[in-house]
Amino acid sequence: MNCRLANILTLLSTLLLLVACSSNSGQQSSVISASSFSNDIANEAVMGKWSRSCALCHINGEAGAPVVGDNEEWQRRLAQGEESILKRVIEGYASMPPLGYCMSCEESDFRAMIAFMAGTNQ
Numbered sequence: 001m002n003c004r005l006a007n008i009l010t011l012l013s014t015l016l017l018l019v020a021c022s023s024n025s026g027q028q029s030s031v032i033s034a035s036s037f038s039n040d041i042a043n044e045a046v047m048g049k050w051s052r053s054c055a056l057c058h059i060n061g062e063a064g065a066p067v068v069g070d071n072e073e074w075q076r077r078l079a080q081g082e083e084s085i086l087k088r089v090i091e092g093y094a095s096m097p098p099l100g101y102c103m104s105c106e107e108s109d110f111r112a113m114i115a116f117m118a119g120t121n122q
């Protein structure tokens with residue numbers, strides 16, 4: 001009887017340890033994935049520029065462009081890191097034209113546009 005109780009206690013503490021460990025790692029990964037362009041807010045000025053340039057291709061996925069709001073596709077592209085994805089927007093990448101046809105856009109505009117399309121700036 002005592003022995004069985006000890007077994008149960010061991011099992012319980014092991015379970016508690018497992019639960020504690022897995023909830024820790026869960027917190028860490030959500031912090032990492034939420035961080036890309038999360039502080040870049042797309043205000044009216046940014047959205048005006050977006051609708052005159054990026055929208056041409058990124059609303060209906062022209063030439064394979066990642067569609068606005070397709071969060072899964074955007075997460076896949078954001079995985080390369082902020083610096084790399086910004087460089088591709090500025091220099092152009094495959095069918096994506098340099099500056100995304102927005103000659104008046106600053107880097108801060110691009111950051112906010114990407115955050116808007118990827119849905120990371122709630």
Ligand code: HEC
Pocket residue numbers: 050053054055056057058062063064065066077084085088089093094095096097099100101102105110113114
């Ligand atoms: C003429 C069409 C077109 C316009 C205009 C356009 N894009 Fe794109 N964009 C694309 C295409 C096509 C791709 C996908 C390229 C590929 O992966 O082959 C893309 C990809 C991207 C990517 C992901 C790049 C990567 O590394 O995966 C970002 C970010 C992006 N565009 C931002 C913008 C922004 C911001 C604007 C407006 C300032 C814009 N685009 C305007 C066509 C366009």
